Amino acid sequence: MNPEELLEIAERIVGWGRDGEQVEAVVGHSQETEVRVYEGEIESLSVAESQGVGIRVIAGGRQGFAHAGTLDPDVLEETLAEARDNAVFGSPDEFFGLAEPDGVDPPELDLYHEALLKVSTEAKIDMALELERAVRAGDPRIVGVESADYGDAVGADAIATTTGIRSTGRDTSCYLTAYSLASEGEETQTGFGFSVGREPSALNVGEAATDAVERATRMLGATQPPTERVTVVLDPFVSAQFLGIIGGTLSGEAVLKGRSLFADRLGDQVAAAGVTLVDDPTNPEAFTASDADGEGLATRRNLLIGGGQLERFLHNSYTGRRSGAASTGSAVRGYASTPGVGCQALSLVPGDRSPDELIAGIDNGVLVQGVSGLHSGVNPVSGDFSTGAEGLRIRNGELAEPVREITIASTLQRMLLDVAAVGSDLTWLPMSSAGVTLVVAEVTMSGA
């Protein structure tokens, strides 16, 4: 279904609103294909179409919500009735209210590539097969490819409200991903590689295969080092995951509810002077770029930390209103939930030295190339973190032997202040934050 058809449905629902009631309808539709190959054969081929609607009702200062995974006319009415009934049981809150048009124009972004729709299923299968072959051929130590996938999605959505919001959007996306197994002697290691784009011609099989091969083979022979305080270099894939967590602490919702460690710190120096952090979903380079947020307001560039100083928190309509600020166009949601607040395309402003130059200046350190259990090991409220890690030792400015079964631990507050350098290698990844090589001084690396 195209966005105009979805908007028509959203407008129909909003038209059923009663006096004294605010109604918001979010309608989404997507078509997805996923191919998984294994040992030269198609393991599975999935084609799917899904749709859904989420309806929010605010009446008498109370909010209710309901969602359904279908757009059948009878279900639409039932869902509105359910949302309306749910509103009766919520607590009144003077700040509840839907977004209202704020005059900001949405950016022009090229997110929908019709070329994707013209690619045959056979061509998609061939790409997955080619990826599997390329990983296998990449290194004699590669003993298996656990999975090689091609996937794509064509999505459309529309938002309408009784407060005058009318927003539509559509986008295309596709990806290739491979999980590899490398073995030498008794030891096995795993790796992965991926490539993402808005149409298949943008995908790079070679790059995805090379990453999958390198990630699996580089850890062969890795050992557990002794516990030590060292300089840690985070590679872009790792730093992006940390940034995502830091971004979460800058949500206006966390601040208002006393769950942000940065709550009273606006204007303070919270990071090293070299740290400038921006959330910018209007950046066409970002895979998560979008012209409208989850409440239908235009997205915008938000400077969060400038030269180490905390500049701004992110807001949706509710948290903005309650903070005496405005929405920053940062409502995030799917149709099955009410809008939260979050980063959409977070990145550090890159520095001017390459990863090699940065490493050359480190006597004793570790280049962290992978982390695991990061989410379970971070407490975004207290800021304490501890994560499993693996990577390469750095000795006298050069990369040395691989290490595994280590953890690195600190607090998010400390880490931001301890950033010694930001690399020049800004890399957009298929997540809501971009990566860049990051040097952090004096971190505890626990091992044997």
Place this chain on the structure above:
Amino acid sequence: MIDESVVSGTLSEALKTGGELAEVFVEDRRSSSALLDDGKVEELTSGRTRGAGIRVVVGETTGFAHTSDLSEAGLAKAARAAAAAARGGGGGHQIVALSRVDAPAPNEVEVLPETVAKATKVDLLGRADEAARGAGSAITQVSARYVDGRRRILVANSDGLLAGDDQVRTRFAVSCVAVGDTGMQTGFESVGRPIGFELFDEYEVDALARTAANRALTKLAAQPAPSGSMPVVIGPGGGGVLFHEACGHGLEADLVAKQASVFRNRVGEQVAHPEVTLIDDGTMAREWGAYAIDDEGRPAQRNVLIENGVLTDYMWDLLRARKEGRESSGNGRRQSYQHLPMVRMTNTYLANGTEDPADIIAATDRGVYVAHLGGGQVNTATGDFVFGMSEAYLIENGKIGAPIREGNLIGNGPEVLDGIEALGNDFAMGSPGTCGKDGQGVPVGDGTPTLRVASMTIGGTAA
């Protein structure tokens, strides 16, 4: 849910182009939740999804399509889409005769949540908020969530199988923030069972809220976690997730077949201390991961995976089992009709030992006592895992001492199995969990008695 003749017709349509096996999975799910945060009932949410997933298997290839259109025409369209993916054999018209076989439910459901007034559900939230805030003036924020869900499924396949299940789950969780001189700390507690609103006859939400609050308050006095390798004692019910992650996943037949398991080719071998018995049991009454049938229509089973330290079997779904010419072990599960099933755990636990837990702690000179593990992650191919410790204490001179701040625990599954040196006689199941294998979330349970592992790496900040 759907007429039997329509299901049978859909299967015939799916087999027209030569599929060897066709399956229709129909799901109708309703959920309701209520969230209190910041002293206010923020919202009640109701959700409804229904649809069907159809798969067609030819040789090694599976074609899959799903639809939210449950009409005969909608199902036929999805069947053709699934069949197109798995073209190959002869095809033609086949009539599928279905015979319905239902499995017994693991337990009764007394009070369907949909029959309970919304106001009654909302009342629970206010009580939890009050109790948590009453636990100490340092408690500055409380959020409480009530969730119920009813999932009705119907599975039919071209082998003639037809089975259904009606799965009800109810869950309540409280999370608190405490603020002190050392900054902010959090505490969490939850209960959940595959039963209805009678859950609250058994659990007082006030007590639950106080537990969450006390966890946060305790941590205010916590010291930085130590770093390095040391003995770790895990409390009853607090560490089952470790065995789910570090051992269970490696015993899933799909990962084994793809060489992505450290337990490949090890059936019959001693893989753990002789006192270790690891079981996955989907029939366990009232436990979070229980069900009557799995999402391929197979009755849940009790499967002994490791018996007295010896690896006895893996867990199986329909396709992996067919390939090996054996029966599924009732472990084929999927998040929803929009997903393909795969091998998944149910309730995974380490069976009871014989030692007095007090003796296990007393015999530990210096180490860490973990009352509660948080989430974790495992690399099944290497066995390496990482877990957060959400409630932990130092052990000094055989006594549980000061609480420690959050840190990660890292180790290797097979090494931990080998390194279990003591098992207590105080078995308990842990909190309701969600396993997220391959991006698909399904409810799972876990449990352990008190146990000591000779050495694991603690990733703290203290030297």
